[in-house]
Amino acid sequence: METIRCGQFSLDVEIVLVQGTPVTLRVPVRRCALAERMIALISKTPEGRVVARKLTLDASSRQFLDDVPEGAGEIEIDASVVRAGFGPDLDVIHSAECTVQRCQESCTPHFKLILQQFGYAEDARKETGAGCRER
Numbered sequence: 142m143e144t145i146r147c148g149q150f151s152l153d154v155e156i157v158l159v160q161g162t163p164v165t166l167r168v169p170v171r172r173c174a175l176a177e178r179m180i181a182l183i184s185k186t187p188e189g190r191v192v193a194r195k196l197t198l199d200a201s202s203r204q205f206l207d208d209v210p211e212g213a214g215e216i217e218i219d220a221s222v223v224r225a226g227f228g229p230d231l232d233v234i235h236s237a238e239c240t241v242q243r244c245q246e247s248c249t250p251h252f253k254l255i256l257q258q259f260g261y262a263e264d265a266r267k268e269t270g271a272g273c274r275e276r
Contacts (some may be wrong), residue, residue: 142172143260145240146189146240147173147241147248148177148241148244148272148273148275149239149248150172150173150174150239151172151174152170152171152172152238153169154167155167163260167176170224171235172224173225173234173239174272175228175229175244175248175249175252176196176227176228176229176234176240176252177220177223177225178227179222179229179255180193180218180223180225181218181219181223181258182259182261182264183255183256183261184218185217185218186259186260188259189220189259192259196225196231197223197226199228199243204224224247228248228251229248229249229251229252229255230243230247230250231251241273244270244273245270247274248272252268253266255266256268
């Protein structure tokens with residue numbers, strides 16, 4: 142089994158201040174660029190935003206989606222503000238699990254399928270899986 146880490150995976154560190162104390166926590170945040178791009182794309186429409194809220198990990202990502210006015214049509218969301226809770230295959234984002242093989246065999250096909258489901262066939266067609274190998 143291939144264990145080379147996926148090029149879509151990254152590990153960021155976010156700082157959490159604990160109110161009323163001098164404590165600063167550094168929290169690792171696992172990220173998947175493919176999942177974040179998928180969420181940003183499907184979030185353009187009201188129907189997609191309903192699903193996107195369920196796929197986001199943190200309150201700030203959900204808050205950004207919740208701030209879209211009711212009845213708003215298509216909007217643009219920057220993928221860099223999204224924190225996906227799952228990969229496009231709806232499985233865990235984790236360094237041990239996010240391999241090139243998983244990306245090519247599971248995440249990319251599911252990414253394409255979900256985009257097609259929400260009417261983004263052209264974006265789905267453009268995804269080749271090349272990002273799985275890039276590092």
